[in-house]
Amino acid sequence: MRRPGLRDRLDGAMAPAGVTLVCAPPGYGKTLLLADWVEATGTHDKAWLTLDPGDLSAEGFLSAVLCAVRECPVVPGDSKIHDLAVRGARDPATVLASLVDAIGVLRTRLHLVLDDVQVLSGRETFRTLAGLVRDQPRNLRLVLVSSSEPPLPFARLRVEGRLSELDGADLRFSADEVPSLLRLAGVDLTERQTRRLVELTDGWAAGLRLAARSLRDAPDPDRFLDEYASLDRTIADFLIGEVLSRLPRKASRLLRLLSVCENATPALAATLSGEAGAGEVLAGLERENSLVTVHGKDRRWYRIHPLLRSYLNADLNRSSPELVPVLHKLVAASLAEEGHNQEALRHACRSGDGQAVVSLLRSTAIDLLLLGEPDLVLEGVAAAGSAFAHADPWLILFSALSWLQKGEFTEAERALALARGRWPAAAGPALVEFQRLIVSAHACALGKLPRAAPLVHWGGGEGSAALAAWNSVDRAVRLAADGERSEALRELRIADYLAEENGLTYLSLHAKVALSFVEVAGGDYPAMELACEQALALAARGGWRRSPWVPLCRVLLGLARLVHLDPAGALRAVEGTASSTWPMVRFAGELVAATAGFDRGERAVGLDRLHAARRELGDRPLDAALVAMAALTEHKCALDLSRFPLAREVAGWAAGRLGAGRESHLIEARTAFAHGDLDEAVRSLRLLRECEPPALVPTTDVEASLLESTIALAVHRRTLARQALDTALRLAEPAEVLRPFAFVDQGVRRLLVEQLGGFGSTNGFAGKVRTVLTGFTEERAETARLTTRELAVLHSLTSSRQLDEIASQLSVSVNTVKTHVRAIYAKLGVNSRRQAVVAARERGLD
Known part of the structure; x- marks a missing residue:
């Protein structure tokens, strides 16, 4: 597949830079990209040398370069380049200097592509290549293609502006490019399946190509994608032959152990492998581009390519299943110690140690829930085992809040009832406060503002920062319901500070929704609209579209836009609220949509929808x-x-x-x-x-x-x-x-x-x-613009003529007149002849 955008980027980068480095692991399409570039820009000024082990010595390397340059069409027959020879020369450096001088007198630019530079070795060979880079004439462009960064003075070249680079991230296929690649291979996947394949391969060309080959004959693409890295023979053969077989045994063993986690630090690698030098091995793998990358601000987190990790993990589970839970437990403990609670809990769930999961949930679940991780907490409760999940009031309340955040009110109510049945005789203040806040949030989600409940000031203890912030949000809603707007705003400022200070992003969403409550109670629609927009932006970024606060925000935003005379914006705001499980939200959403329709001219239809919504509400x-x-x-x-x-x-x-x-x-x-x-x-x-x-x-x-x-x-x-x-x-x-x-x-x-x-x-x-x-x-x-024929029918409707008489007057059929009448009613938002005439006169359409 040709990639003109990437090819043009490569070509554009070569013009100002003397050296271009294309460096990525095997299978990223480096050679194919360069071949496409040569074909697109012409071969006349290109010299291509694919290096092999025979070019390892300085003499062998220089001889191969000479042969490649001589064959380039821009080198004339009388060029001194044809007279140069390495064999028999006393000093290869003299031959290199003569080659540089001879290239420098050429009347046009010459591009020298050196492919597979990673096969070179030896100090003298790299000294020769470094000399070519150092003494490079102005008309020579060097293109180095390698799976690992060669030991050349790239730092100096970067400072001097003489180096352009493309790496694995640049060569990676994007989600937009993959469908075209698959179609060329005769494979057609859904958008969801394509996204899954991109996640699995990380845009790696070889992984995509091998997957496409197997997908052509796969009866179930979803099942194939689930098992691709672990069971597909083609990817296994490629990974073993092109990656793993080239690694030292110590490095292969380390990668196999690290395959249980997505990211690892040198300290974690040392813990899992028992090798103090594990960090140095990881750094070496990253330098050599063996599908290991380093990331993070402090560059201490290493990541194995998803396909390689999946293959290694599947192999580890097959060959040493008893080792896997032990590794997960070690990873969980290490990550928890560093404060990476989400990943720690995920690994604890896979360790098979229920007590370790309970311990982590007790210390992290409130923070995780206020970060917006209900699925992870529910996974943790399930992994703890039924002995804990159905008996420990803390775990039961974690489940209740998780279900509430997911908008599953029935499950949340069931968990709250179970918690009451398992309530300890001497419940601590933190547990009491946690239960009260969940009950209060549940009441708010059902539209029952908790005016009557006492206002509790949280005094600290277990999970105090998260609970204190949540308590301030709860107090703000209560105060707003009692008309204490200024006090409510003060509590929300406290909640905002605590949520931001502790990174509680889901609580920030909750606080923005509470702020919209406060502002609408005070009649400040612009402030309410802003709070709703901020809350919806947080929900979109966090993936919390099923949160009960999202549809509430949508209807409040719709109401604000109605007040601001923006019916189209109001309709956009309440999209999707009709499917809410919350009757109040469904009613409010229909109220907004029907009113917006009325405002846009669909008056009869809008009124009928308002009437139907009220009837459906009943006595709720x-x-x-x-x-x-x-x-x-x-x-x-x-x-x-x-x-x-x-x-x-x-x-x-x-x-x-x-x-x-x-x-x-x-x-x-x-x-x-x-x-x-x-x-x-x-x-x-x-x-x-x-x-x-x-x-x-x-x-x-x-x-x-x-x-x-x-x-x-x-x-x-x-x-x-x-x-x-x-x-x-x-x-x-x-x-x-x-x-x-x-x-x-x-x-x-x-x-x-x-x-x-x-x-x-x-x-x-x-x-x-x-x-x-x-x-x-x-x-x-x-919106209500009538056609010429509809205006003629409308004029006739002002008379006492019957429809058949109007049809005769206009020389059309009665059915045609009826069609025009229906169109007139729809455009004017009415449902009777008299209303149509009145509406037309109001708008000057008669």
Whole structure:
């Protein structure tokens, strides 16, 4: 397979550099890349020498170089190069100097490719090669191809800018390139299978090529990939012949022992092998490019190539199965001592020592869970054995929190019930606090904000840093539910500091979600939107898409975008929430989606979805603020579409759920206004203003002021209307509440435009409202743009003609007219002829 991008990169690097080093382990496609480069750029200025053991001496090497250069087309017949000979010369260095001089007088550039440089040995041979590099003429480009870095002065060349390099990381096939390579071999894998193959081979060309050869005849690609490195004969033969057979026995043994772990330090290598010099062996393997690499900031962690490690590990399990658990136990102890808790627990699970697993879980599970590792903790609980997993309250609670983090509420509740049954008579404070926090998190995940529970200050002890941080998040949610916003924010600052200080990334996600709770309770939608976006970014980076906090963030983000009059953004935010196991999230997600549809012009469909969502909710408990938002939204939509019976039903539902309050009075005022009873509407608004409890929804007071402005205009009290509009702007500005302005009476919108510049401190926000509303109106008009034929049908709908009469008038069939009518209803968001006419007139489409 040709790789033009990599080839062009190689060609571009050669121009400024005198020496190009292509260095990677066997099977990475070094020679193929150079051959493709020669073919693409032409052979006329290329001299190619593939070295072999016969070139080991300085004389043999120089003779081979001379032969290769003489055959290059850019070397003319009268060049002194043809007269040079190594045999019989007193000093090969003199011949080298003459060769350098002869190349230097050539009228064009010459590229000398030396392939398989790793076969060279001997001080004099490398001194000759180093002399060629040192005295290299300006028109000579040296390309060294090797599986290990030769002992040449590369450090000096790097400093001088005379060296360009390609290594295994550069030659590795990317996930985007592998499908093309497989298709050339007649293999077609799914995206998931391709990713698995790339992980197995690490993009190693030889591994991919050998896998493709076997995959052509594999009846089950998934099974083949699971067993590739351990059972495939072709890869085994390659690894043995090209890698392992060339290594000293001590190095092969060390790699075999280290195959139980992904990464190893020299100290860990010494522990597993019992050899004090194991670190030096690893360093030598890395230098020689024997599929061992070093990484990390301190460059002390060594990694064996995944395919080689898989093969060695399978061989170790076959030949010495009794040794494997012992090695895992040693690795677990070593990693735990260095604080690498995740890897330590993984190895402990494979050691077969239940007591060691329990000990590690007791000391690390809380941190691991707040890092976002529920699957690993559940694996540890299972590895501990049923004697511990079903009897130890700590392990049971670890399971409960793990299931909760995975969104498996039934399993979490089962574990909490088991913990109560196994509760010790003298439970310590850490255990008591841990259980309380899990119960509280479970209640929050079900939408039951824990107002009534006592606020506990964590005083330290086992796992104190993690528990203290989590306790601060829990306190913040409780304080926000009780209206103590400033105290809640203070607790979240403490939690943020502790989570960051201890690297508790999952707890940071939890804290961001709690912050969104606090901000929405205070009506700060921009801050809530930012907190949700940060939480979702953390969840995406950590792979915690199934966390119960993710769908909650999505619906809160959707609600914020609705308020900011961004229905398209709201729809994107709540994608996937319909499948949530949490009824409150499903309801809120459908509330956002239906409202966004209504706002985009699908009015009848949107209202029907709101109605269906409320019916599906039934008698399930729901947060009062969400009830208020749902009731206000559905009630307003029903009134806008003259669905008065449905509006009455919503009002009754809200009254039953909320009782008396600002939202109930707003619903009463809207109803009275819609029926022309202005006095009753004014009375209800007055009761709203006098109501003691604050609004459950921050938009309530904004909408009340806009309705007051509408009523004032209806009775020709323009000054009062302007004052009410000014109040609405002042209330809406801090949280950038825009949606209520999009659905006010046209008279209020005209008043806003006419009074721009006269609103004092809210002038800037008033201008923003006008700009946003203009764009919103144009977007809805674009969504509802009717074709010429649909406009003709719409005009006919304003008359009393039947559909067959309209068809006759337009010279089309009745079915065609019905098709146009359905399209008109869909575009205007209505479901009746009368509503279509009204909606068209509202939008100027008639």
